[in-house]
Amino acid sequence: MTTTPRPPGPTRLTILRTTVADPLARPLLDELTHEYSTRYAKPVDLSREYPAEEFAPPGGAFLLLLEDGAPVAGGAYRRYDARTAELKRIWTHSAHRRRGLGRRVLAALEEDAAARGYTRVHLTTGPRQPEAKGLYLAAGYRPLFDLSVPPETIGPLPFVKHLEIPRP
Secondary structure (H helix, E strand, O other), rough: OOOOOOOOOOEEEEEEEEEOOOOOOHHHHHHHHHHHHHHHHHOHHHHOOOOOOHHOOOOOOOEEEEOOEEEEEEOOOOOOOOOEEEEEEEEEEEHOOOOOOHHHHHHHHHHHHHHOOOOEEEEEOOOOOHHHHHHHHHHHOOOOEOOOOOOOHOOOEEEEEEOOOOOO
16 A cells, blocks of 8 residues: 655544455455565464454454545454453554554544444553553453563463453
């Protein structure tokens, strides 16, 4: 995905509830695959890791954050257990980082999961993703690992957060 810098001025951010197969998602998923493969020095195939149906209603969701109609970030969740959603694929395109877009995606996923009756969110991030670890800590996620231990010695870093269920 080629992205040109935007001139200063207002932009319109919208959330699109869609599917993993949506052509708008492809550039973000391709970049995410490349990033994982590069950071962890091994090939990654996201399409084989989890079936796309797991990120579809009623148990899951796949969201894109669009800026003026173009995808700039996204994420998904799937059913982990009866009351817990598992967040996956949270990603901000490299040309759009450091703008709080990942936090917006995270909030939208939490809101969507709570609206579907989930009371908890679980996720893991890789030990070579300090920016993701920082995002989750800043967003109120509780680490299920010792923060004083070097992440590379732990493996995937698990987090959990309790959700507020919207009242009718």
